[in-house]
Amino acid sequence: MELNQMKRQINFARNSLFEQGYLDEQFTQLEDLQDDANPNFVEEIVTLFFSDSMRLIRNVETALENYPTDFCKLDDYMHQFMGSSSSIGAKKVKEECTQFQECCRVRNTEGCRRAFQRVKQEHATLKRKLETYFQVSF
Amino acid sequence: MEMMNICCDQITSSNSKELHVLAVDDSNIDRKVIERLLKVSSFKVTVVDSGSRALQYLGLGLEEDDHSTRFDDLKVNLIMTDYSMPGMTGFELLKKIKNSSTLREIPVVIMSSENILTRIDRCLEEGAEDYLLKPVKLSDVTRLKDSILKTENTGTNRLQSYTRKRKRNDDVLPASVCGHQDLSMSPPSSSQTSPTRARL
Numbered sequence: 317m318e319l320n321q322m323k324r325q326i327n328f329a330r331n332s333l334f335e336q337g338y339l340d341e342q343f344t345q346l347e348d349l350q351d352d353a354n355p356n357f358v359e360e361i362v363t364l365f366f367s368d369s370m371r372l373i374r375n376v377e378t379a380l381e382n383y384p385t386d387f388c389k390l391d392d393y394m395h396q397f398m399g400s401s402s403s404i405g406a407k408k409v410k411e412e413c414t415q416f417q418e419c420c421r422v423r424n425t426e427g428c429r430r431a432f433q434r435v436k437q438e439h440a441t442l443k444r445k446l447e448t449y450f451q452v453s454f
Numbered sequence: 455m456e457m458m459n460i461c462c463d464q465i466t467s468s469n470s471k472e473l474h475v476l477a478v479d480d481s482n483i484d485r486k487v488i489e490r491l492l493k494v495s496s497f498k499v500t501v502v503d504s505g506s507r508a509l510q511y512l513g514l515g516l517e518e519d520d521h522s523t524r525f526d527d528l529k530v531n532l533i534m535t536d537y538s539m540p541g542m543t544g545f546e547l548l549k550k551i552k553n554s555s556t557l558r559e560i561p562v563v564i565m566s567s568e569n570i571l572t573r574i575d576r577c578l579e580e581g582a583e584d585y586l587l588k589p590v591k592l593s594d595v596t597r598l599k600d601s602i603l604k605t606e607n608t609g610t611n612r613l614q615s616y617t618r619k620r621k622r623n624d625d626v627l628p629a630s631v632c633g634h635q636d637l638s639m640s641p642p643s644s645s646q647t648s649p650t651r652a653r654l
Contacts, residue, residue: 342589349490349592357490364483395538399567400483403589 329449338442342405359450365404366443372397373436380429390428391420397435408438472498473602474528478508478535478547479565488534488565488590495595500530505542508535509550512557530560532583532602537566537573545577552581561602565590 333339343358350357376393379386394417401410412435419427475497477488485501492499502508512530533551535544542550544564551557561583566573574585583601586594 345589345591346487349487349494354490361483361486364486368483395567396481399481399588402567403481403483403487405589 326449333445333449337407338445340405340407342402344405346404361404362446362450365400365406368400369397369439373439376432380425380432385423385425385428387420387423387428391417394420406442409435409442412438472496473531473599473606474498474500475532475534476508476511476530477501478503478505478533478539478544480504480536480539484536484565484588491590491592491595492534494592495599497532497595497599505535505539505544505547505550508533508547512551512560514550514554514557531606532598533560533562534565534586535562536588537564537568537577545573545580548577548580548582561605563598 334343346358346361372393376390376397379389379393394413398410398413398417401413412431416428416431416435419431475492477485477492477499479485479488479501480503482503485503489499489501500511502511533547535547537544544566548562548564551560551562558581562581563584563586564577564582565586565588567588569587577585584598586598
């Protein structure tokens with residue numbers, strides 16, 4: 317039956333996001349807050365996350381281009397990025413943010429640049445996967 | 455202890471007034487999440503994005519006699535604030551509230567993504583009710599609600615606060631009571647309690 321197959325697909329997609337480490341328990345916490353009166357809560361939060369993070373990414377890119385590197389500012393942006401990643405359960409993004417913060421801490425500009433590339437990669441991957449996921453769930 | 459819980463349940467069922475929480479966070483995502491967590495837990499919620507807006511809402515800065523015009527439904531039973539905010543930090547907000555004769559009785563809970571024991575200690579010393587590690591979970595809010603209800607119903611704010619601070623110094627928790635938070639971030643020599651535990 318088509319409906320059962322769709323449900324299986326959704327479950328499979330969801331489970332692999334967790335198994336592959338893209339999402340952690342916090343995402344489940346958000347799902348638990350969803351109900352019939354608020355059926356799109358998770359999607360709304362995820363939407364907010366991506367609009368916020370796009371802005372932060374632009375800010376970090378600009379800051380990385382400036383000389384001398386303002387590590388305080390970078391750390392501040394990353395703290396925000398980390399915070400929102402954590403709030404939606406974006407596990408891999410959060411991990412890369414931690415790496416970036418470490419480079420900030422030791423004031424390594426090149427390290428920050430490389431770490432930031434990885435942050436952007438994980439962010440883009442998660443975005444793709446969640447866009448697919450939410451489409452499938454409709 | 456069980457008797458106390460039953461007593462509280464009876465009181466809440468006959469009391470139709472919801473507890474009102476003022477939540478303060480500069481992150482729009484975290485504001486949305488905390489609002490939902492609180493609503494799901496049957497709190498009335500007001501959310502603001504800064505410490506200064508929180509103080510505005512609480513009426514700090516109004517003339518003393520203006521307090522006579524405040525309506526009961528604006529009364530705040532609990533303040534939950536993020537620690538790291540631009541401008542006024544959650545810690546600074548906490549201090550201002552505890553230094554205010556009109557607001558100091560309102561319990562204040564600090565929320566932070568950072569598990570820094572010295573920070574936690576400072577907040578508790580300054581009079582914070584609890585320090586929650588972000589991301590805040592439904593179980594944190596439920597636990598908070600239980601303790602706030604007890605405080606509201608027995609009216610022994612100060613005594614419990616004193617008891618909590620004393621308990622914190624000589625407590626060693628059984629594993630089942632500890633939060634799930636990663637304790638490996640705490641210094642290994644620390645005999646302090648898990649920061650996610652309600653000190654209530």
